[in-house]
Amino acid sequence: MDCVSGRVIGAEALMRYTMVTEEGKEWLSPVEFIPLLEKTGLIIPAGRFVLNEAAKMCREIQQYIPEFSVNVNISCYQIEHGKIADKILTAVRDNGLMPDRICIEMTESGFMDMTPVFCKFRKVLEENGIQFVIDDFGTGYSNLHCISDMNPGYVKMDKDFTAKAMSCERDYELFKKIIEMVHSIGIRICVEGIEKEDWHLKMKELQADYLQGYFFGKPCEKKKFMEEFVCNPHNNGVW
Numbered sequence: 281m282d283c284v285s286g287r288v289i290g291a292e293a294l295m296r297y298t299m300v301t302e303e304g305k306e307w308l309s310p311v312e313f314i315p316l317l318e319k320t321g322l323i324i325p326a327g328r329f330v331l332n333e334a335a336k337m338c339r340e341i342q343q344y345i346p347e348f349s350v351n352v353n354i355s356c357y358q359i360e361h362g363k364i365a366d367k368i369l370t371a372v373r374d375n376g377l378m379p380d381r382i383c384i385e386m387t388e389s390g391f392m393d394m395t396p397v398f399c400k401f402r403k404v405l406e407e408n409g410i411q412f413v414i415d416d417f418g419t420g421y422s423n424l425h426c427i428s429d430m431n432p433g434y435v436k437m438d439k440d441f442t443a444k445a446m447s448c449e450r451d452y453e454l455f456k457k458i459i460e461m462v463h464s465i466g467i468r469i470c471v472e473g474i475e476k477e478d479w480h481l482k483m484k485e486l487q488a489d490y491l492q493g494y495f496f497g498k499p500c501e502k503k504k505f506m507e508e509f510v511c512n513p514h515n516n517g518v519w
Contacts, residue, residue: 281491283484288509290349291341292385292492293334294499295326318355324362327354331364335371337502338381344510351383351413360397365404372410379409383433386415402430413470417441428465434489435462439473442493446479459486 282289297308317323331352338350358364372382384405405412411433427435437455445455462469471483474493483491497509 281496283488283491287345288496289345289347289490290351290383291505291509292351293330293337293353295330295353296499314355318357321357321361323355323357327358327362327364328367331367331371332374335375335377335382339375339377341506341510342377342381349381349383349411351385353385353415355386356398359401365401368405368410369408372408380411380433383411383413385413385436406431416472427462427467432467434468434470436470436472436492437488439493442471442473442479443475446476446482452482456486459488463487 281287295310295314297310297313299306299308314323317326334350334352338348341348352368354364368382368384371377372379402412404410412430414427414430414432414435416438417435437458441451441455444451446452459469468489470490470492471488472492474480474483474491474495476495479493480491480495497505500508
């Protein structure tokens with residue numbers, strides 16, 4: 281959500297997995313199945329499927345919200361073994377999207393220490409106008425030198441960091457200073473983990489650029505997202 285206008289302007293594509301058991305459907309946490317997909321190499325076809333579906337959905341939603349964008353998470357394994365940069369460009373082209381409507385997210389802990397392979401990947405994104413986003417900021421390197429080298433479109437403050445800032449004055453002041461410092465080098469910030477209205481209001485006071493969290497909506501399937509945030513004439517993309 282855009283913090284200033286209050287408009288829903290994007291969504292994050294999430295991978296979820298369910299198993300049918302004797303007790304019914306059982307949800308598996310991504311923490312459990314993502315490492316398995318990477319270990320077996322299945323993250324490459326699975327990631328390609330998520331990327332293509334996200335691009336298709338982005339194009340569909342743009343009929344209602346022209347500026348809509350979609351964020352897709354990728355891993356180091358996909359960069360090293362899956363030719364993911366080519367897949368991203370193909371998904372953008374095949375769906376007639378403006379390049380900056382696809383945002384590629386990587387967690388701080390997933391960075392590859394600026395290896396040649398990673399630098400080449402970043403160069404392809406930059407040259408083609410694809411946004412790169414640092415996810416879960418506050419859990420890994422967390423320094424301005426790293427951010428400057430990565431040159432992301434924006435960073436996403438980790439949800440646990442947000443929760444701590446909302447419950448502790450000391451952490452709140454630290455949170456505030458981090459936003460100021462990141463803004464000082466011309467980079468935008470998305471605050472994750474917004475769960476309450478007063479948190480929402482505090483982030484507006486801190487001049488965060490984008491907000492994300494359960495206060496606006498929990499992870500859901502495409503149909504529900506379209507009904508609640510896109511096609512609802514009473515909402516019209518505004519929170």
